[in-house]
Amino acid sequence: MNLVLLGPPGGGKGTQAKRLMDTFGLVQLSTGDMLRAAVSSGSEIGKKAKAVMDAGQLVSDDIVIAIIDERLDQADTQNGVIFDGFPRTVAQAEALDAMLVRKGRGLNAAIEVRVPDALLIERITGRYTCAKCGAGYHDKFQKPAKDGVCDKCGSTEFIRRADDNAETVTKRLDAYHAQTAPLLPYYEKKGILSVVDGTQDIAKVTTDLETILKSTKK
Numbered sequence: 001m002n003l004v005l006l007g008p009p010g011g012g013k014g015t016q017a018k019r020l021m022d023t024f025g026l027v028q029l030s031t032g033d034m035l036r037a038a039v040s041s042g043s044e045i046g047k048k049a050k051a052v053m054d055a056g057q058l059v060s061d062d063i064v065i066a067i068i069d070e071r072l073d074q075a076d077t078q079n080g081v082i083f084d085g086f087p088r089t090v091a092q093a094e095a096l097d098a099m100l101v102r103k104g105r106g107l108n109a110a111i112e113v114r115v116p117d118a119l120l121i122e123r124i125t126g127r128y129t130c131a132k133c134g135a136g137y138h139d140k141f142q143k144p145a146k147d148g149v150c151d152k153c154g155s156t157e158f159i160r161r162a163d164d165n166a167e168t169v170t171k172r173l174d175a176y177h178a179q180t181a182p183l184l185p186y187y188e189k190k191g192i193l194s195v196v197d198g199t200q201d202i203a204k205v206t207t208d209l210e211t212i213l214k215s216t217k218k
């Protein structure tokens with residue numbers, strides 16, 4: 001089963017993708033994570049992407065399409081993937097459709113995790129992750145039980161994304177509405193779009209997603 005998670009930055013796509021992976025035996029493919037890894041490694045792609053990401057704009061379609069195309073040729077994706085943060089433009093969605101056909105696969109579902117803009121800025125600017133195990137936290141909504149210590153692995157080091165600041169977030173939201181929101185009617189026309197209420201607590205959003213996936217045709 002292959003699934004696209006749609007929704008604005010900070011809407012919880014990454015959090016939910018991680019929670020769904022084990023239940024459904026799927027692999028999370030986050031182009032944001034892949035691009036951040038490219039930036040950290042100092043690769044050519046990373047160098048090109050860094051300034052664009054810091055400005056809250058979208059990296060060019062060619063780059064992300066090539067990254068996904070290559071990643072889908074790795075064996076661990078055969079059982080199915082959750083696309084998280086990809087596609088982000090109609091051109092990317094069309095390229096994904098063509099790529100999946102070429103590889104003898106298809107898309108089973110696209111689910112929008114819907115959250116109004118007003119909630120997103122506070123969600124994004126307060127979030128951070130454990131530098132060691134990647135567990136996600138929030139200054140206000142999800143603090144570790146012991147201040148400054150990761151609940152999951154005990155590490156005391158945490159990281160914040162360079163683009164999770166108030167100024168860049170507004171630009172990322174603009175990019176979402178202008179370039180990514182047109183994917184909602186794109187997938188609706190294909191008859192594979194569902195919506196979940198992303199303002200609910202994390203576990204309830206997961207339950208709603210699981211209900212949709214259980215009734216999705218494989």
Ligand code: AMP
Nearest residue numbers: 031032052053057058059064085086088
């Ligand atoms: P994310 O982690 O999904 O919020 O992505 C962080 C940043 O990476 C975005 O603001 C974009 O600059 C870039 N990015 C991630 N995925 C894509 C994509 N599919 N197309 C274009 N740019 C992307």
